[in-house]
Amino acid sequence: MTDPERGATAAHAHTGAWVTQVLRERISAGELLPGTKLAEQALAESLAVSRNTLREAFTVLAGESIVERVPNRGVFVASPHAEDIREVYRIRRMLEPAALLWGELGEETVAGLHAVVDRALAARDAGDVRGMADANQHVHGTIVALSGSETLRTVMDQTLARMRLVFHGMAAAPDFHARYAERNRVLVGLLESGCREDAAEAMRDYLDTAERELLDWLGHEDEPKSGSGAAQGIR
Incomplete structure (x- = not known):
């Protein structure tokens, strides 16, 4: 567009x-x-x-x-709450491992993924947290695009926008994005080498770990699972 x-x-x-x-x-x-x-x-x-x-x-x-x-x-x-984060990761667990297992993969796509991972690592080395987060998000959007489905791409775009709301609260934790930039490099390497099942399993672990870390960082583990943050005065 x-x-x-x-x-x-x-x-x-x-x-x-x-x-x-x-x-x-x-x-x-x-x-x-x-x-x-x-x-x-x-x-x-x-x-x-x-x-x-x-x-x-x-x-x-x-x-x-x-x-x-x-x-x-x-x-x-919106200000994300615990259940918002959990829902985002439920969606991502259904989309991303499946795309790694069954998506259409060509040399151009792999080269593009490597370029984005390199951009994330360069941003990490430059201390550019926003650039690193942007590149990491792009990697995951590209992975879901392997499905060839515009519907799934739209769902992922919406999901990544919700992730952005979470990441805005992580500005003081640059190491969070740095660790996942490196994990993205490993994921792309597995995909390129044809180890799709290993890549999908690595993605599941990646998502589980990221969800736990986000919930811990934001201190949402004991927060009620429903209700508006604004209505409760959480802002």
Whole structure:
């Protein structure tokens, strides 16, 4: 899709889907952080869309757990809770090992994965936490794209956007991304060598370990599994 920040095509501009993508990308990029209130009038004016169109986008993003509506307060960028993290990793366990086992793999794709892993490792060496996180996310999106399914790619895009919300809370823990950049290098090596079952098993361990670490870091283990963070005053 055309970058909405650099001029969308006439077919997409000013539609609910276009606005949804703009907001999703801004949230993923860290321009709108967890807990940020999305001011309806200001956003509608800045995007040159009607408030009804903006509300359509809010409805879609709420369904993706990227924003949350708080009665009598407005719409906020979601602040992930324990159950949100667990749900993200449930989705990833179903998608990523399966893509490693059965996805269509070509030399160009492998070369692309190596390039992204190299970018993550270079960002690690430069102390660029955001660059490292971006590259790591790209690796996992590319793995699911091996399925050849646009539906699964869309699900993964939505899931990675939710992961971004979690990662915004990990800014003070650069070692988290550094360790997984190295694990991604190993995963791509297994895939390239044809060890698909080993790669899938390594991915399962990867996801289990990352989930535990995130829950531990964010201190969510004992948090209630339902309810709005904003409504409970967690912000």
